Amino acid sequence: YGSTRPERILAEVKSKATRGDARSVVDTIDQYCRHQEWAMNVGDEKGTILDSIVCEVKPRAMLELGTYCGYSAVRIASLLPPNSRLITMEFNPVFAAIARQVIAWAGVEDKVVLIEGPSGDWIPKMKKEFGLTSFDLVFLDHWKDCYLPDTKLMEECGLLRTGSILVADNVICPGAPDYLEYVRGSPRYESKYFRSHLEYTRVEDGIEKSVFLG
Ligand SMILES: CNc1ncnc2c1ncn2[C@@H]1O[C@H](/C=C/CNC(=O)c2cc(-c3ccc(F)cc3)cc(O)c2O)[C@H](F)[C@H]1O
């Protein structure tokens, strides 16, 4: 019947995942999207790469661009040390409403701040609104042609400090060529590609980890 894919994912989480158990929410979504219907979550394979970076960086302040259903927000939040915050931005109200419920079901709502609105409007307001100096880690997973403009905007707004790390999903598929060229070509970044596959498929994709050098 007339449900949307995110609504079906939420229904699956509520019926199959253990309330308060972030890992079971992640595993339930992966299982559903691998065997029932594909969805654009970072997924289990690339998610493991993201996990290792989050655990290595132990960010106090983390930003995610593009919440969608909240899969990666739950995955990240479950690894954050105490007193750390993930701010995640989603401008589609339908997706934001679903993500809030997925995040709540996983029991990580005290570590996640979901901002409903466009990154372009909110990035310039982050410092004032959240008393932030900079982000330790940023996960880019929104429209691929917005990775580069939003990265430049974060630089201009002073939200990146020496050592801040950008992690970008989908740099091969669908691809973010202008972003890749920028972070790989700029002397202000040290960039590294982690080869993987498009979520739930055998298609090549990967994650680019770029350290801002100031
Ligand atoms: C621009 N500023 C924004 N601010 C806040 N929320 C935003 C903004 N822009 C988008 N959103 C929000 O961020 C999400 C957008 C995610 C886009 N992701 C993808 O397109 C994407 C696509 C594939 C894919 C690969 C192969 C294929 F055959 C088909 C699809 C795989 C992936 O892993 C992806 O991440 C959300 F939908 C949108 O409202």
Ligand SMILES: [Mg+2]
């Ligand atoms: Mg993605």
